[in-house]
Structures are given as structure tokens and as C-alpha cells.
Amino acid sequence: MKSLLVDAKTLVVKVGSSLVTNNGEGLDQIALAAWASQIAQLVKNGKQVVMVSSGAIAEGMQRLGWKKRPTAVNELQAAAAVGQMGLVQMYESCFTQHGLHTAQVLLTHDDLADRKRYLNARSTLLTLLSLKVIPIINENDTVVTDEIKFGDNDTLGSLVANLIEADALVILTDQHGLYSADPRKDKHAQFIQQAIAGAPELEMMAGGAGSSVGTGGMLTKILAAKRASRSGAHTVIASGREANVLVRLAQGELIGTHLHATQMKTAARKQWLADHLQLRGKLTLDNGAIKVLKQDGKSLLPIGVTAVEGNFERGEVVSCCDSSGLEIARGLVNYSSGETARILKKPSSEIEKILGYVDEASLIHRDNLILI
8 A cells, every 4th residue: 555645736734733842842943944845845746735833822932931831812812923923934944945935824714614715715825836835824823712722723734625625634743643542551552554534433432523632632633634534635644753754655655644535526525515505696607608517617707697696795605507597506606796797798808897806717716616
């Protein structure tokens, strides 16, 4: 068996606080430089990489001279604000050594739940990747109140993998991977090299679904892998202290635990759009647009839309129907209902003249559109 990263083109790499800050002692420049070097090699080999990095609060505590992690939300937020400065400065410095730029992206779960912000975040990240810029993503701890908790960036990593439809999520931790029990407490713990992401027995092994405390932080990683698998992303959980771990994984070595996604990308995307999002409006398409969508797999342009119903905003889900009302497709729309009404039946070249700006040439991009 070969590593799941061999054929993966787009990766999300999540690194935890203990690795980034050398167990809370301050930013570990050697570790960050090593990951930058490895990611630079992956980019050189044609892969796209997004980093999700913890460490802002721990670094802020170090800078502020706090020995004990505070419990007050305002103090945690202050530490995050101070620490984020050092975190991004060091990442930029390390990646610059390899001729790569980085970009700071701070997200909350609300950003990925709101469809307009979801689309904006997705477009930004995909644009950065096309420019070979390395996005450094962290939870926006300065403004959130209930997401500051251990293991949350595992969840954020999986959400980012869903967001950009990554091929794989790599969770780098201070352990070699997953075990059947905590190896620090149980000498009979068995190492798990491969399993199916989302398998119920994994959650039971880690303390059961819904448990707030997993074995050595195992549960958050198992749940992250389950979430990432919904969009077809495999997950690898490995030690961030393993020498050249990312490059070796990409070359095929079976390092750490590999959790396979059984859901195909297209199927997962279709399920997400078709079953889990509430429709906000309806577009009526002409026969030419229907043919383009069905046979050519192209984006929906405003010129092929004859009518619009409902009240929706950019990023919300609308139904695409023929003249009889039969649903043909649905997708995330790039313009509000009011804007759509103004540009329907018009070529994309006239969008800027009509609206005063142009966001996308398409009304629904093919990546955000699913045939029903």
C-alpha cells in the first residue's frame, strides 16, 4: 500500500500548538522552517498546499509572560491577538527563504456557515493557491467566544478541506498516529495504520461519539477525518516531528495513520448541494443553457436565464429549472436576486456596465453547480 498523499494534488496541512510552540515554550523556528522547506518541495512538485496552524494563544502567552493559560475569554482573545503577530511573521520569514509568499487568513465557523462568506473565502483561497501563495489559516480567536478550545483547529482543518475540495487533510501531531488506546497509559495499545474515515468503531475507541474528551486528543482528529471524508478528502495523521514527513508521505511512505474517504468527490459535492442546503430561489433556463449544462458541463451564464424567482443573496442556493418548472440543477449563485434580474438574458460582457461592477462572469460557476 502507498501513502494517500501520492496522488493528492491539493493538501490541507494542520499543525497543532504543541508542535508550533515546542510544547508552549515559544515559537519553534526550527520546526516551522522544516515545514516550510517540505511544503516548498511539494509546491515545486506541482501540489497545492494550505496550512492550518494553531499556536497564536500559546505564543501570545509567551510574549505576555503568562505562565498559566487564562480562563477569561477577553484574556484568551488578547493573547491570540498578540500571538498571531509573531506566528505569521515567522511563517512569512521561513517561506521567503524558498521564494514563496504566505497569506494570513483568519476564519470562524460562522464564515463557513454563511453562504456569501463561504464563497468569498473559497474564491480567495483558490486564487491564492493559483498564485502559489501559501495560505496560513487560523481560527479567528480574537473575535470568537465559544470556539477557543483544545482541538478546534482539527475541526477547522476539515472544514477548510471541504471548502476547497482538497484531496487530503494532513494532521501533524506530537503522536505517531492513532492507537487503539492511549499508548502513554496502555502498553497493549495497538497502532492503527489504516482505517476507513468515519468508521463507528474509531469513535467508540476514542471515547464514543459526542464525548468531550478523547484519548490523547484522538477524538477531535477522528471526527475531523470523518468530516473531511464527506467531500472526498482522505486524512493522514502523523507525527510533525518525523523527519521530512510531508515529502516522504508524498513520495509514498506509509507514515502515521491513513484514514480513507470512501465517498467520491463528485458524489459528496452532489450530496452537499442537493440534500443539505435550503433553496432560496429559482432560475428558469432556456434550452441552450440546459444543453450547455447537461452536455458540456459548463458554468451557467446570465444570458441563458429567462426568469428569476425568490429573494436571495450571493452565495445562496438556487434551483435551475426548465420552462415547465422541472428542476435541472442547483447551485451557489454569484449574484443576488435583484442583480440577477437585471443581468438575465444579457451577455457576461455587459455585467459591469449594468451593475457597475463584475464579480464573476458566470451566474453559477460549474464547480458550484450540480445536475439533479
